[in-house]
Amino acid sequence: MKKKQLLVTFAVFALVFPLIVLGESSPPPIPLLVYGSVTIDGNSAPIGTIITAEIDDMEVASVQMVSEGVYFIDVPDGQANEGKIVKFKIIGIADDANQCEALNITTDPIINLNLAVTSPSSPPSPPPSPPSGGGGSYTPPASTTPPAPLSEAAQAVDTNEDDKIDILDFNSLVVNWGSTESGNIADFDANGTVDIFDFNLLMTYWTG
Numbered sequence: 597m598k599k600k601q602l603l604v605t606f607a608v609f610a611l612v613f614p615l616i617v618l619g620e621s622s623p624p625p626i627p628l629l630v631y632g633s634v635t636i637d638g639n640s641a642p643i644g645t646i647i648t649a650e651i652d653d654m655e656v657a658s659v660q661m662v663s664e665g666v667y668f669i670d671v672p673d674g675q676a677n678e679g680k681i682v683k684f685k686i687i688g689i690a691d692d693a694n695q696c697e698a699l700n701i702t703t704d705p706i707i708n709l710n711l712a713v714t715s716p717s718s719p720p721s722p723p724p725s726p727p728s729g730g731g732g733s734y735t736p737p738a739s740t741t742p743p744a745p746l747s748e749a750a751q752a753v754d755t756n757e758d759d760k761i762d763i764l765d766f767n768s769l770v771v772n773w774g775s776t777e778s779g780n781i782a783d784f785d786a787n788g789t790v791d792i793f794d795f796n797l798l799m800t801y802w803t804g
Contacts, residue, residue, distance in 0.1 A: 627670035627792070628677065628698050629770065631763075632710040634686060640665030641686065647711070650683045663802045667711070668766075670795060671698070689713040705770060750801035753784050761801045769798055 630649070634641035647667045649657040656677075659669045671682055677698045684694040694711045746759055753761050755768040772782035772790045784794040 627672050627705070628682070628707065629668065629670050629705055629766075629795075630682070630684075630696065630707045630709050631666070631668045631766070632708050633665055634661065634667050634710075635665070635712045636686060637715050638712075641667075646687055648685045648688075650685070651677055651680050656682075659799075662799055666802065668799050668802065670792070684709070684711055686711055686713045689715070705773075706766070746801070746803075750803075753798055753801045755781050761798065761803045765798060769794060 634645060634647065636645070641661060641664070643661055643664050645661045645667075647659050647661065647669055648655050649669055649671050651671070657669050657671050659667065661667050669684075671677065680698050682696055682698055683690065686694070691711075691713050694709070694713070696707050696709050746754060746761070750761060751757075753765060755765045758764070769782045769790065772780050775782070775790045776788055778788070780790055782790045782794055784797040787793065
């Protein structure tokens, strides 16, 4: 009797264990990743600006900008939302132009969409005043400040080592999404999986 019970237990374990292993090794679902520039009243949106995404009038994602004038947002359950319209708001302001359709997430998980809104109460910015004592047009001096070097933490996200965290590094993340390969170039936090935590690190150190 004990031998029969052991055989039954082993058979159940043999059936269930592969399912557990497969469940743990399956990659996370690919989100719809949307990025682009952001302007408010014609000016680059400042760091800290809140961008929200809505589907069927329900908020599905929200992000606080970490770089001036540039945003990245991941809409979860990309494949589940295929064919739906995603509408974006900047600091709660909607515009009909700030929307896109989630198409084939498997082949096109990234969408470039530039966002722009006009504040209802903001007056237009006056043109710069020309310097006194001379005629002709005024051209503001170009900035000559060199970009700051990447921090040691940011260098870990710079997949192509070009001293910028930009769309090329973003592409590396998407290409390797869900990979559990040891030492993967896009596993920025070295937790063994290229996932949403690596995406968050990319956004944290984004330079554009």
